Amino acid sequence: MELGVHALPIDLSSTNPLPDIEAGGLSYEAMAGGGMPYAEGGAVYGRLWNPTVARFESALARLEHTEAAVAFSSGMAAMTAAILATTRETGREMGRRHIVAVRPLYGGTDHLLASGVLGAEATFCTAEGVAAALRPDTALVILETPANPTLELADIRAVVEASEGVPVLVDNTFATPILQNPADFGASMVLHSATKYLGGHGDVIAGVIAGDREWAAALRRVRAITGALLHPFGAYLLHRGLATLPIRIRTQQANAQRVAAWLSTHPSVSRIHYPGISGDSRGLLGRQMKGTGAMISVDLSGGLDQARRLTSAVRLFTHAVSLGGVDSLIQHPAALTHRPVVQEARPSPGLVRLSIGLEDPEDLIADLDQALGQALTEIPAQALTTTRHPAPAAG
Ligand SMILES: *Cc1c(COP(=O)(O)O)cnc(C)c1O
Secondary structure, eight states, rough: TTTTTOOOOOOSBBOOOOEEEEEEEHHHHHHHHTTTOTTTTTTOBBTTTTTHHHHHHHHHHHHHTTSEEEEEEHHHHHHHHHHIIIIIIIITTTOOOEEEESOOOOHHHHHHHHHTTTTTTTEEEOOGGGEEEEEETEEOOOOEEOTTTOOOOOOOHHHHTTTSSSSSEEOOOOTTHHHHHHHHHOEEOOOOOOOOTTOSSSOOOEEEEOOOOHHHHHHHHHHHHHHHOOOOHHHHHHHHHTTTTTHHHHHHHHHHHHHHHHHHTOOEEEEEEEETTHHHHHHEEETSSSSOOOOOEEETTTHHHHHHHHHHOSSEEEEOSOOOOOOOOEOOOTTTTTSSSGGGGOOOTEEEEEEOOSSHHHHHHHHHHHHHHHHHHHHOOOOOOOOOOOOOOOO
């Protein structure tokens, strides 16, 4: 309303006219410190502030029930900023350099933490092992629920309580703010790979972290220094995508429930990983996560060979990494998204992950039916090559 337009504008200006040295300088200083621009001083420079990005951030913060949100150029840039904000920024005086991370995690996050490239030391544990993994210098606890790719649910409130005041970051990419709001259960920061469901159309790479004003300021300071910005066009697409997020999630979830029910009785599927089918011993469905989501993983009784043939035989599904879009995707985590993860924590070679889109679920089932039929017939197997220096994980 205050912009005088109905559709959202895209503000592309990289620099902005300065009224005078004093007001411009004060605005610069406010933003470099993680705050808002001064009205009299303007936004100064696009690395400090952009109105299109700020509008998306406010919308996402409202969806996640937090005071603020900060957007980044990718989910991994967002994760990097959270690690730097807690270990280098706020944790610096206390010498806090330690991170506790609950496995399983997205392969790229696991790789980032295990590599030590940001100067932080990580201890990996289970959700029940968080209290025992804490150290006096722990700066951050990282949790993913549902986890990628096993779709295990973890109790956010229990992990927050076990963390004894150490901030907990929850990666909410798989659930989206439609199905789960981790801040309501005590999470300090809520991260999304916005590349996935928030964008929803496979045409933006972005990340965002929702949290209170103080965390947002720390994250903005890191973003201003490191420059891991979200381009305004990406912010525009993400903001536009939020309008259809609830109906996309509802329909994709309904489709996934159909496909999961069919897969769960298929003779080639030895185990299905889908909230609501694979068990919810802690009673988190409904209480913490409002739905079962649209991601499914299956263990194939024919192992890697069958996974290779299935992913090559699908026609309606696209064999591709990433997830959360309107088009259904299928991929093999051990070879692709979780390739950089150490052997003992890598998903099993017979596991494939499906991201269910907006197609007719009967068409998706027909495609899996024909592809699994083909997957039973013998095709010469090629060895899965492993590399000693893994490339960065893909979505
Ligand atoms: C894809 C993904 C990420 C990384 O996000 P990018 O946008 O690819 O950098 C982080 N967490 C989860 C759960 C993901 O699926």
